[in-house]
Amino acid sequence: MRFQPPMTMRDFFGKSEGIWFIERSVHHFDVTQNESGRSNLIVDVIQPVDSRVEEVCSAQGVDIAQARGGASFRWMATTDEKEPNENYAAILIDIPDDDTGLTGKLIRNKGYVEGIPVVSRYWFGQDGILTINTDYDNNQGQERAWFINDDFRVRVSTTKMMNGINLTTCCSERRCVSPETLAKMVERHHSNK
Numbered sequence: 001m002r003f004q005p006p007m008t009m010r011d012f013f014g015k016s017e018g019i020w021f022i023e024r025s026v027h028h029f030d031v032t033q034n035e036s037g038r039s040n041l042i043v044d045v046i047q048p049v050d051s052r053v054e055e056v057c058s059a060q061g062v063d064i065a066q067a068r069g070g071a072s073f074r075w076m077a078t079t080d081e082k083e084p085n086e087n088y089a090a091i092l093i094d095i096p097d098d099d100t101g102l103t104g105k106l107i108r109n110k111g112y113v114e115g116i117p118v119v120s121r122y123w124f125g126q127d128g129i130l131t132i133n134t135d136y137d138n139n140q141g142q143e144r145a146w147f148i149n150d151d152f153r154v155r156v157s158t159t160k161m162m163n164g165i166n167l168t169t170c171c172s173e174r175r176c177v178s179p180e181t182l183a184k185m186v187e188r189h190h191s192n193k
Contacts, residue, residue: 003148006147008102009068024037067094073091090108105121157169
């Protein structure tokens with residue numbers, strides 16, 4: 001069966017739900033030093049009736065009737081930590097332009113580049129690549145994300161400051177599987193021999 005990429009934000013959030021292991025490389029253009037790192041991302045789908053939808057929409061002056069749910073994103077250095085740090089968390093609410101869901105706005109309680117509430121524009125290309133543009137007070141960000149398969153996705157982003165592009169980031173993200181799921185996968189593999 002051929003892999004079908006998500007083509008709406010609702011489907012993208014649904015396919016993203018779970019825990020992801022991220023390996024990232026960050027390239028700064030204003031210094032010679034680059035960085036890399038690993039972390040975990042926890043994604044939970046938020047239904048339209050969730051109180052957080054109304055909270056984020058109200059803070060941004062958006063009619064809640066336009067919201068189609070969203071997702072919470074929490075980043076952790078490792079899943080061994082007891083609780084995620086709320087400074088590394090964001091709520092995104094989907095406001096599609098129309099019933100196709102191919103384009104729309106993401107209402108965020110906190111942006112990635114600047115920790116302020118922001119409104120981003122998104123669209124899905126025919127190839128399934130999601131593009132998100134965000135204008136902050138002092139920066140502009142563009143993020144592109146796509147699934148290779150159900151358990152592996154890629155994200156690349158650029159952040160442009162007033163003096164030009166400041167940094168680019170490339171992330172490979174693999175879904176973390178539970179020990180039970182892993183045991184079933186190994187069993188299925190052995191039975192196919």
